[in-house]
Amino acid sequence: MIDSFIKINTAITGGGHSLSEIVRALLDDISAKEDLNAFVEVFSDTAMAQAEEIDKRASQGRAGRLAGMIVAIKDNICYEGHQVSASSKILEGFTSLFSATVVQRLIEQDALIIGRTACDEFAMGSSTETSVYGAVKNPKDKTRVPGGSSGGSSAAVAAGLCHVALGSDTGGSVRQPASFTGTIGFKPTYGRVSRHGLISYASSFDQIGPISNDLRDLALVMEVISGRDEYDSTLASNEVDQYASFSKPIEKKRFVYFKSYLNHKGLDAEVRNNFFSFTKWLTEQGHEVIEKDFSYVDELVPSYYVLTTAEASSNLARYDGIRYGYRSKGTHNLKETYTKSRSEGFGLEVKRRIMLGTYVLSAGYYDAYYTKAQKIRRLARDQTMEQFKAADFIIGPTSPHTAFELGSQTNDPIKMYLEDIFTVQANICGLPAISLPLSKHGNGMPYGMQVMAPPYMEDSLLSISNWLMNNKSLEDL
Numbered sequence: 001m002i003d004s005f006i007k008i009n010t011a012i013t014g015g016g017h018s019l020s021e022i023v024r025a026l027l028d029d030i031s032a033k034e035d036l037n038a039f040v041e042v043f044s045d046t047a048m049a050q051a052e053e054i055d056k057r058a059s060q061g062r063a064g065r066l067a068g069m070i071v072a073i074k075d076n077i078c079y080e081g082h083q084v085s086a087s088s089k090i091l092e093g094f095t096s097l098f099s100a101t102v103v104q105r106l107i108e109q110d111a112l113i114i115g116r117t118a119c120d121e122f123a124m125g126s127s128t129e130t131s132v133y134g135a136v137k138n139p140k141d142k143t144r145v146p147g148g149s150s151g152g153s154s155a156a157v158a159a160g161l162c163h164v165a166l167g168s169d170t171g172g173s174v175r176q177p178a179s180f181t182g183t184i185g186f187k188p189t190y191g192r193v194s195r196h197g198l199i200s201y202a203s204s205f206d207q208i209g210p211i212s213n214d215l216r217d218l219a220l221v222m223e224v225i226s227g228r229d230e231y232d233s234t235l236a237s238n239e240v241d242q243y244a245s246f247s248k249p250i251e252k253k254r255f256v257y258f259k260s261y262l263n264h265k266g267l268d269a270e271v272r273n274n275f276f277s278f279t280k281w282l283t284e285q286g287h288e289v290i291e292k293d294f295s296y297v298d299e300l301v302p303s304y305y306v307l308t309t310a311e312a313s314s315n316l317a318r319y320d321g322i323r324y325g326y327r328s329k330g331t332h333n334l335k336e337t338y339t340k341s342r343s344e345g346f347g348l349e350v351k352r353r354i355m356l357g358t359y360v361l362s363a364g365y366y367d368a369y370y371t372k373a374q375k376i377r378r379l380a381r382d383q384t385m386e387q388f389k390a391a392d393f394i395i396g397p398t399s400p401h402t403a404f405e406l407g408s409q410t411n412d413p414i415k416m417y418l419e420d421i422f423t424v425q426a427n428i429c430g431l432p433a434i435s436l437p438l439s440k441h442g443n444g445m446p447y448g449m450q451v452m453a454p455p456y457m458e459d460s461l462l463s464i465s466n467w468l469m470n471n472k473s474l475e476d477l
Contacts, residue, residue: 308353
C-alpha cells in the first residue's frame with residue numbers, strides 16, 4: 001500500500017527520497033493486485049518519465065503543490081497520447097488527441113497519472129460488471145462488486161494503489177462505489193468542474209469527482225481541478241475556495257433527512273438503525289436534526305432514467321464505426337456498417353439505454369415521457385432547495401445496503417437501476433454531495449453516509465465532512 005501523499009511530498013521535496021523509487025515499487029504492487037481488475041491500463045512508461053521529471057523539479061525547488069500525488073483516472077477521461085475507451089469495444093484502440101482539463105490541471109501541479117481504471121461501459125451501471133475488460137472486484141471482499149460506474153477508481157483507492165482516483169458521477173457513480181469500498185467519494189456542484197475531455201453519457205448530469213482515502217487529498221485535488229475553463233461553457237464564474245483549509249466554522253448546524261428515504265422498503269434494517277443512531281449523536285453534539293418529507297422519492301429514479309437515456313441516445317450517436325474505434329468486418333454498404341458496428345461494438349446495457357432514450361424522444365412519446373420527466377426534475381429541485389431555507393445540509397445513507405455479490409444483479413436491470421435511489425437527487429438538482437465512510441455493517445462490509453449541500457457550497461460541505469471524519473464514527477455509537 002502506498003504511503004500517504006504528505007509523507008511522499010515531504011520526502012521528495014526534502015530530498016530524502018525519489019519519486020521514481022516510489023513509483024517503481026507501486027507498479028510492482030499494482031501488478032501483484034492485478035486480480036482486482038481495477039486498472040484497464042497502467043501507464044508504466046509515462047509514469048516513470050513523469051516521476052523523473054518531478055524529481056528533477058523537486059531538486060530545484062520548483063515542484064508543484066501536488067508533487068508526489070499518485071492519481072488514477074477513470075477510463076472515460078481523456079489523456080493526450082493515451083488510449084481511452086469508456087470500457088467499451090466501440091472505442092477499441094482509440095488514442096486521445098488531447099487531455100481533459102482536469103488531467104491537464106493535475107499534471108501542471110505535478111500530480112502523477114498512474115493509469116486508467118475500469119468502469120461500467122460508458123459509465124452505465126452500478127457494479128462495474130459491464131466493462132468489456134471484465135468485472136472489477138471489491139478489495140474489501142473479492143466476491144463482491146466495488147460499485148459503479150467508477151468501480152475501478154474506488155477499488156484502486158481502497159487497495160492503496162493511488163492517493164486519488166477521478167471518476168464521473170451521473171447518478172451516483174462516484175458516491176455509491178465509495179460507499180461500497182469504504183472510501184470517500186465527492187460529487188461537486190454541476191458547473192464547478194470542467195467536463196471538457198470527459199466522454200459524455202448524459203451531459204446535463206455528468207460531473208467529474210474525486211475518490212480518496214484522505215479527505216485533505218481529495219480537497220486539494222478539488223482546488224486544482226475546479227474553476228472556469230474556456231472549453232466548457234456550462235461552468236460557473238464563482239471563484240474557487242481553499243477547500244483543503246476546512247476553514248468554515250462548525251458551530252451549531254441544522255441537518256435535514258427525509259423520512260420517505262428512511263422508510264423505503266429497499267433500505268437495509270441495520271443501515272436504517274445506524275442512521276438514527278447517527279442523528280441522535282449529532283443532536284448530542286449540539287446540532288439540530290430535522291425530519292422532513294420529500295414528495296418525489298418514487299419519481300426520481302424513473303425521471304432520471306428517462307432523461308439520461310434520452311441524452312445518451314443523442315451523445316452516443318457519434319460512435320458509428322466510420323471515423324474511429326471498432327468497425328465490423330465484412331460489411332457491404334454504409335447502412336450495414338453502421339448497424340453491425342454499433343450492434344457488435346456496444347454491450348447489452350448500453351444498447352438497452354440507447355433504445356430507451358430513442359423511444360422517449362420519438363414522436364408521440366416525447367411529451368408523455370421526456371417532457372414530464374423534465375417537469376419532475378424542476379419540481380424535485382424546487383422542493384430540495386426549499387429544504388435549505390431551514391437547514392444547512394441534507395443527510396441520509398448513500399446506498400440502501402452494502403456491496404452485493406458479483407453476478408447477483410446482472411440479470412435484473414430494474415433492481416440495478418434502484419441502486420441510485422438515494423444518490424440521483426444530487427444529480428437531478430445539480431448539488432454537491434459526498435459519501436463518507438462512517439460505518440461498517442454486521443456483515444463486515446463498509447458503507448457510507450451521504451451529505452448534500454446547496455450549490456457551490458463545497459467549502460462548507462468539505463468542512464463539515466472533515467469534522468465528521470475526525471469525530472466519532474457510527475461504529476462508536
